[in-house]
Amino acid sequence: MQRLDLCRHLKGMTKTRVLISAIMATTVFTTASLAESTWSLEDCLKQAKKASLKLESAKLREQSADISVKQAKSSNYPTVSASIQNTLYDHPFIDNEDHYRLNLGISGSYTLWDGGAKSLNVESKTLSKEATALATLQTERSIQESVLNAYMSLLAANENLRTADASVELAQAEFEHYGKLFEAGSITKKDLTQSQSNVLQKQVAQLSAQLSVSTAKTTLRQLLELEDSAEFQVSAPETGIDSPDSLPPLPTFEQIKSDAQNAHPGLKSDSVSVRAAQKNTQVAGKGSSITVTLGANSSTGLQAWESGAYKDQLKYGWQNSITLGINIPIIDGGATANKVLQAQVSETESQVSLKEDAKTLENNIEKLYLNAVSADMQWKAAILQVQAETEALTVAEEQRNAGALTYTDYLTQKNNLEKAQITLTNAKYTSLLSRKLLELYQGKLD
Numbered sequence: 155m156q157r158l159d160l161c162r163h164l165k166g167m168t169k170t171r172v173l174i175s176a177i178m179a180t181t182v183f184t185t186a187s188l189a190e191s192t193w194s195l196e197d198c199l200k201q202a203k204k205a206s207l208k209l210e211s212a213k214l215r216e217q218s219a220d221i222s223v224k225q226a227k228s229s230n231y232p233t234v235s236a237s238i239q240n241t242l243y244d245h246p247f248i249d250n251e252d253h254y255r256l257n258l259g260i261s262g263s264y265t266l267w268d269g270g271a272k273s274l275n276v277e278s279k280t281l282s283k284e285a286t287a288l289a290t291l292q293t294e295r296s297i298q299e300s301v302l303n304a305y306m307s308l309l310a311a312n313e314n315l316r317t318a319d320a321s322v323e324l325a326q327a328e329f330e331h332y333g334k335l336f337e338a339g340s341i342t343k344k345d346l347t348q349s350q351s352n353v354l355q356k357q358v359a360q361l362s363a364q365l366s367v368s369t370a371k372t373t374l375r376q377l378l379e380l381e382d383s384a385e386f387q388v389s390a391p392e393t394g395i396d397s398p399d400s401l402p403p404l405p406t407f408e409q410i411k412s413d414a415q416n417a418h419p420g421l422k423s424d425s426v427s428v429r430a431a432q433k434n435t436q437v438a439g440k441g442s443s444i445t446v447t448l449g450a451n452s453s454t455g456l457q458a459w460e461s462g463a464y465k466d467q468l469k470y471g472w473q474n475s476i477t478l479g480i481n482i483p484i485i486d487g488g489a490t491a492n493k494v495l496q497a498q499v500s501e502t503e504s505q506v507s508l509k510e511d512a513k514t515l516e517n518n519i520e521k522l523y524l525n526a527v528s529a530d531m532q533w534k535a536a537i538l539q540v541q542a543e544t545e546a547l548t549v550a551e552e553q554r555n556a557g558a559l560t561y562t563d564y565l566t567q568k569n570n571l572e573k574a575q576i577t578l579t580n581a582k583y584t585s586l587l588s589r590k591l592l593e594l595y596q597g598k599l600d
Contacts, residue, residue, distance in 0.1 A: 191386040195305055198378060198388070199599065202301045203294060205379035212290040219283040226279040229272050232264040259453030269443025278433035281426050288423035295419060298599060301377050302590050308370035308388050310583035311363065317575055318356070318363040325356040345561040352565055392586050397537060398530040401589065407523050410592055414519050417597030421515060424508035431501035438497040441490035442483050449477040522591050529585035536578035543571040
């Protein structure tokens, strides 16, 4: 009997070591688990930039803004047009009358003075183009943030799935072992049933973990605009990090805040949009300005049936003219005043948007920084908790083998270790995600 108890004790100790080793090993990717289509974080960020439909739409808006600038600049150039006019006419009570007339002409005009409206319009369109380009960068930043969240979620889900897989495998092995012990009369039917129930519970947790992996992978695949049938794995060197102490220390909050404000494309875009709106207000006020226009015209023509001297008709009918036009607005029914008011409203809205975005950025940075600090602390606490639960499971295994602990209490301790491991995984990737997001806001991932 002593030998039998000793064998059981050794077997129990061996199972404990296997359980602990299997669970702790889930924090590291093995090269065998990586398929040929393995994506790093950098690969995903590049793919998102290349394939994102949101980013493509933003770039189209850039092209539209560029066309608007070209149109605004072209308004400063003289306009030239040519005309050919053919006319058929008839006077029913006049005999021997020609019924066809040809007029040829070329004309041009140039605005000498419009109060500076065209120049201001060019400046406004140029600023709008700059704001649109910065908005594209902000869209890119937003896509990168989404990819970071999806990528880290998938890494965490993969580790949790490997923990669940190991738990199922060990629970099944334990159930088989307990079946033999039951046949030998060493354990009760209750213990065997609880062991079987434990297997089913671990399988349910495994299915849940598989669903989490599938959901995270779908989210990332959609962000990368990959085909539905695309199969890929993700990998990152961060998965091998065991403690936040292995990472560089976080910069101060003030340093991160300053870097983020200087590198944030959205704030820059809003700032430029305010300047563009100010220009638009000035343009609207030029509606009451005097406009001076210089025009020139050269034309000739002929009446086909009046005589055969078509050349003479063209020659002696040739006429050149030059015109200086001055337009002085007096009453426009309040049109200019309304345009100014609308432009002022748009200018105020731009200023409000700038202030709100600045507040939002500050709040986001503060939240991310606190999350990063908190996640580091939770990560360290989770490491200690896993160590404590590991020691507690070792003691529980010894007590179980000695008959001093029920199987229910033993399962509870095993579950506590697995929960601690999951908490450790989540804390780890929360910390890594927070750090990456801070780097993104600082412009280090551009």
